[in-house]
Amino acid sequence: MVWIPDINIIESIKTEFATLENQHVQLLYQGIVLTSNTLALTSACKMDLHRFPFDVQSCSFTLQSPIHLSKELLINPFSDASFLTLSSKKAFQTQGEWELLSINISKGRANPLGQEQDQLIYTITMQRRPVLYVIIFLMPVLYFLVLDLASFFIDSSGGEKLSFKVTLLLSISVLLLLLKDMLPSTASNIPLIGMYCVVIFTLMGISVLETIFVNFLMAKGNQTVSVAAMESTSALSESVKDTTGASDSVADSSEERLYTLNVLKQILMEFQAHQNHQERKPLLEKIII
Known part of the structure; x- marks a missing residue:
């Protein structure tokens, strides 16, 4: 007999939320009725990959009723952002590729048909782990x-x-x-x-x-x-040939010079012998006398 309002998540890309309904309802003395449901959500999030793999991404989840106006239904958070962030980090044990940084809560209003509808926006900020x-x-x-x-x-x-x-x-x-x-x-x-x-x-x-x-x-x-x-x-071969021919001519000229020197030496020796003979001849004549 507990009435649960119709609240959808705008960013969801699936019509089926795979709701796991809780069979227990808690009634407080202030007149507050507590119940909880678990949803498996698949959403679309626009990502900025300019600094990949050192990027930080932010995704939003907007809770809004499809039929109730703001004067009929107000959507308020159960806890503040710091408590929600801390409890989410404890529950989110295996973070894998992503590291949860913070969860922020904000209020908004939508005007689909000129009538205001209450919104509750959760902004989740995550950072990619770049080590891998x-x-x-x-x-x-x-x-x-x-x-x-x-x-x-x-x-x-x-x-x-x-x-x-x-x-x-x-x-x-x-x-x-x-x-x-x-x-x-x-x-x-x-x-x-x-x-x-x-x-x-x-x-x-x-x-x-x-x-x-x-x-x-x-x-x-x-x-x-x-x-x-x-x-x-x-x-080099041509120069060697020229040098060989020049060396032959030089050898011929040196032989001619040597022959001339020998002839001159022989003439000088004969001249000296004749001169000595002329000097000895008067001396012998004196001794004979």
């Missing part, structure tokens, strides 16, 4: 960027550097596929984590292009050096 996303996504992407920077110290003579960079680029592509599954498709603007991944992916792509360009320049330089080496080798 940091470990499985943000840190690996940062490590890939560090490895890409460290790859500049790899020798560019072989193809290991380019293959290593391409492997890192493919790894970032796989992580971007994971990000697509993490983010809801209803995001109205680009999250910061998406911009973070795009910037790192762009830097690694530029790094791969830089490696390809450097390998191209090194290949062109090796070709130029080989051509210059061939030209220098031919020029």
Whole structure:
């Protein structure tokens, strides 16, 4: 025989609330009748994912009667916001991905047909736990960027550097596929984590292009050096031939000079011998006399 008013939740996306009716009614001496029901609610909440996974979301639940006006039915909270927040945190033991911050209570009025209806609004503020996303996504992407920077110290003579960079680029592509599954498709603007991944992916792509360009320049330089080496080798052979011919002519001229010196030396020796003979001849004549 207890009358329970018709109160709906506007944000609910299901018509069935799966109400678990309580069979017990408490009657206080002030004339207050207490009863409670448990509802399984599925609602739609607009979320701002710009700072994902470090975002804070607020969802509202509006209690309103579909038929009773404000002069017929007033909806008031049973407790204040602080007590409701504390009791909800105690009841909400396994918070999972979300952490309950606060529950605020406010009053409102609706005018669907020009007649006011009383509203009671509960605003639930929750914060996402970012540790899991940091470990499985943000840190690996940062490590890939560090490895890409460290790859500049790899020798560019072989193809290991380019293959290593391409492997890192493919790894970032796989992580971007994971990000697509993490983010809801209803995001109205680009999250910061998406911009973070795009910037790192762009830097690694530029790094791969830089490696390809450097390998191209090194290949062109090796070709130029080989051509210059061939030209220098031919020029060196020609100069060796010229030097050999010049050395032969120098050897011939040195032999001619040596022959001339020997002839002059022999003439000088004969002249000295003849001069000594002329000096000795008067001396012998004196001794004979």
